[in-house]
Amino acid sequence: MVTKTETTEAPEKKAKSGEGLQRIPFPFVAIIGQERMKLALILNAINPQIGGVLIRGERGTGKTIAVRGLADVLPLIKAVSDCRFHCNPDDPSEMCVTCRERFEKGEDLHGEQRKVHIAELPIGATEDRAIGTLNIEKAIKEGIKALDLGILADANRGILYVDNINLLDDHVVDILLDSAAMGVNVVEREGISVSHPAKFILFGTMNPEEGELRPQLHDRLALQVAAFTVNDLKSRVQIVKYAEEYENNPEAFRKKFEKETKELTAKIEAARKFLPSVEIPADFLRIIARISTELDVDGHRPDIIVVRTAMTHAAFEGRKMVTEDDLRLAAELTLNFRMRRTPFEEATLGTSKFQQVLDHAKQMEEQAKQRKEKLAATRLEAAKKKVVTSAATSKTKSKEA
Numbered sequence: 041m042v043t044k045t046e047t048t049e050a051p052e053k054k055a056k057s058g059e060g061l062q063r064i065p066f067p068f069v070a071i072i073g074q075e076r077m078k079l080a081l082i083l084n085a086i087n088p089q090i091g092g093v094l095i096r097g098e099r100g101t102g103k104t105i106a107v108r109g110l111a112d113v114l115p116l117i118k119a120v121s122d123c124r125f126h127c128n129p130d131d132p133s134e135m136c137v138t139c140r141e142r143f144e145k146g147e148d149l150h151g152e153q154r155k156v157h158i159a160e161l162p163i164g165a166t167e168d169r170a171i172g173t174l175n176i177e178k179a180i181k182e183g184i185k186a187l188d189l190g191i192l193a194d195a196n197r198g199i200l201y202v203d204n205i206n207l208l209d210d211h212v213v214d215i216l217l218d219s220a221a222m223g224v225n226v227v228e229r230e231g232i233s234v235s236h237p238a239k240f241i242l243f244g245t246m247n248p249e250e251g252e253l254r255p256q257l258h259d260r261l262a263l264q265v266a267a268f269t270v271n272d273l274k275s276r277v278q279i280v281k282y283a284e285e286y287e288n289n290p291e292a293f294r295k296k297f298e299k300e301t302k303e304l305t306a307k308i309e310a311a312r313k314f315l316p317s318v319e320i321p322a323d324f325l326r327i328i329a330r331i332s333t334e335l336d337v338d339g340h341r342p343d344i345i346v347v348r349t350a351m352t353h354a355a356f357e358g359r360k361m362v363t364e365d366d367l368r369l370a371a372e373l374t375l376n377f378r379m380r381r382t383p384f385e386e387a388t389l390g391t392s393k394f395q396q397v398l399d400h401a402k403q404m405e406e407q408a409k410q411r412k413e414k415l416a417a418t419r420l421e422a423a424k425k426k427v428v429t430s431a432a433t434s435k436t437k438s439k440e441a
Contacts (some may be wrong), residue, residue, distance in 0.1 A: 214256075318354050
C-alpha cells in the first residue's frame, strides 16, 4: 500500500547548471517600441486572473526577450525554502499536500524571498517532461509515490512560457489547458495517482506565418497582442546600440536600467494592493456586452476578461474608477483576435474602429437609458393622475353623503 509521497527532480533538471551560470536577461524596461506587448504582460503580472497573453509577431521582434525580462521587474514572492513547488508558507490554499500537512501540524514552514520563476516548455516536450512521471517500481516495492517532477511543477506560482505555442503537440496542449483551468497537475500511471499545485500565468508566442493557433488555446489565452517590426529610424538605431551594449557587458547594461526597473517593480506592487478598491460603473458592463454582441464574439469569457483587464489597467494607473480609456484598451487587447471572420477578412481592427464600436455601444446604452427614463416618467404621471382621480371621486362621494 502506498503510504508516502516523494518528489524528485527530473533527470533533465539534475543535468542543469546552477543559477549563477544562467544568462542575465535583457532588461524589460530597455525594450524599445513594443509598449502594447509590454503592457499586456504587466497587466497579467498584476492580476493573474486575467488569464495569460499570446504574442503574435514576426521573427526578431523581441517576443521572447520581453517574456524572459519580465521576471526582473516582478516583485519577489515568499516561498517555502525546502519545497519544490514554491508554496506560500502563509496561505494553505497555495500549498502542496506535504506543506499543508506540515502547516496543520504546527510546523514552522521557513519562508524565503524568491524571484518569480519562468518555466519554459519546449515545443518538442513529451507528456512526461511536461507533467512529470511516476516511478512505478519504487511505488510497488517501497510504498512510495515517487514522482519525477515536470515543467508544470516549476511553473507553480510563476510563469509558464511556450515559444511557438502554435506548434505544440495537441496532446500536450490538452494537458496544459486542464492544468491551467484547475490549477492542479495530476499524474496517473497504473492505478496510482499523484497531484500537485500548478497555478501559473501562461504566456505564449507565435509567428502566424508558421500556422494558426488551436481554437482551444486561442480562447484560453486572455489577451492577444501583435509585436511589430519597429520602422522608426531613430528607434531602430537605438535597438542596435542596446543590443551591442548588452552583448558586450550584460551586467553593466542591466545596472544602467536598475533605477527604472525598481520603479516599475514598485508600481506593479502598488497596483496589486490597489486593485481590490477599483470599481467599474454599471453602465460600462452593459456597454461591454453590447461591444461583444456588435463584434459577434463567441462565448462570455471575453466579457469577463475585458472587465478584469480594464480594472487592472485602472489600478496600474492609480485610479479607483474605470474610465472609457481603460475600457477601450481592454477591448482591443481582448477582442481583436476573437471576432468571427472568414479566412479572407482582416484578423484585427484598428484603434479607430474600436472607438467607433465603443461610441455606437455608448449611443445604444444612452438611448436605452432615455427610453427607460421616459417609461418611468410616463408611469409616474399615470400614477399621479390616478391619485388625483381617486381623490376627486372620494371628495364627490363625501359631498353626496
